[in-house]
Amino acid sequence: MAKARIKLSHALPALALAAAVVAPMPQALSSLSATGVAHASSNPCAPSNPCAPSKKMDKKMEKKSSNPCAPSKSSNPCAPSK
C-alpha cells in the first residue's frame, strides 16, 4: 500500500484562516524612558547597547560596564527618577 504523504502546502489555507481569526496584537507603545529615547536616537554616547540581552549586574559592575560616553547615573539629566 502506498505511503500517505503529508503535503504541508495543504495546511497553509487553514493556517492563514486561523491566523486571520486571532486578533492582531497592538503595536508597541512609545517609550518615554530616557533609555528608550537614547536608543532610538542612535546617540553615539547612548548608555547601552539597544539589543543586548538583559544582564544581572551588581552596582559596581553597572558602573564599569556600558558605554564609556555615558554620564554617571547620578548626574545623568535624562535618567528616570528613582
Next chain:
Amino acid sequence: MTQSSSLLSSHAPRGRRFTVDLLRKLAPQERSDLYACGLKALEATQSLLKQGKTVISEIIGNATYVEWEHYPPRDAKSRTGALFYYHAHAASQRMPSEHGHFHVFAPNDRADCPYDQRYTHIAGLSVDAQGMPLRVFTTNQWVTAECWENAERVCTLARQAAFKDARPHNVSKWLDAVLAFFRPQIDLVTHMRDARAKALMDRGRIHLLKDRRTHILSQCRIDFSTQIVALEELGADAP
C-alpha cells in the same frame, strides 16, 4: 531604519524563485529534514492559534507592550545558556508590517570575551502582528554587545543552541522549530553579514563593529508559504 543609502544593510533577494535556488543547494536529505522542521513549525503555530493565541500574545502576556522593553523582562534562558527575548524598536525603525522581533543568542565561553559578553547573536527574527515570521537579520556588534564570531562559527553555535526548556515553553518550542525551518536563510544572512562588514571595512570603515551608524548588516525576507512551496517544488516531503 534611518540610514543613508551607503549604510544600508545587505538584502537577500526575495520570492519563490530565490528561495528555490537557495534550497536547491541542499542535499535531498537536508531538504527532507527541513520539511520535517516545517511540519513542527506549523504544528507549533497551529497549536497556539487553536487556543486563540499567537507567539506574541504568549510572550507578552498581560504586560503593556512598550518599545525597547524586553519580553520576558529578564530574557528567556535555557539550561544550556542559550537565550532569547522579544522587543520592538521605535516605530520609525521598524520594517513595514513588523510587530517586533526576537533576538536569539548562543552562549559563548571564548576566554577572551569580556565576562558580561559571553554570548553571540545568532539572528533577529521579525514577526507580524499575528506572529508570522517576516524576516531574519543580523546586527552590528555594538547593537548586541556580543562576543563577535565569524560566520562559520556563528552557524555552528546556531546549530547547537536549543531553547526548548526556556520559558514560556510554547514560545521556545515555536522558536526552535521556526529557526530550524529557516536555517538556510539564517546561514545566508550570517555569511552576508561578514561579506558586508568586510566590504565596508575595505572602504575605510575600520571601526565598523562599533560604528553606531550601522545597526543591521544583512537581512532576508521569509515566510512559511514560500519556504514550503519551494521545498515541495524540489521534491521534499514529510517522512
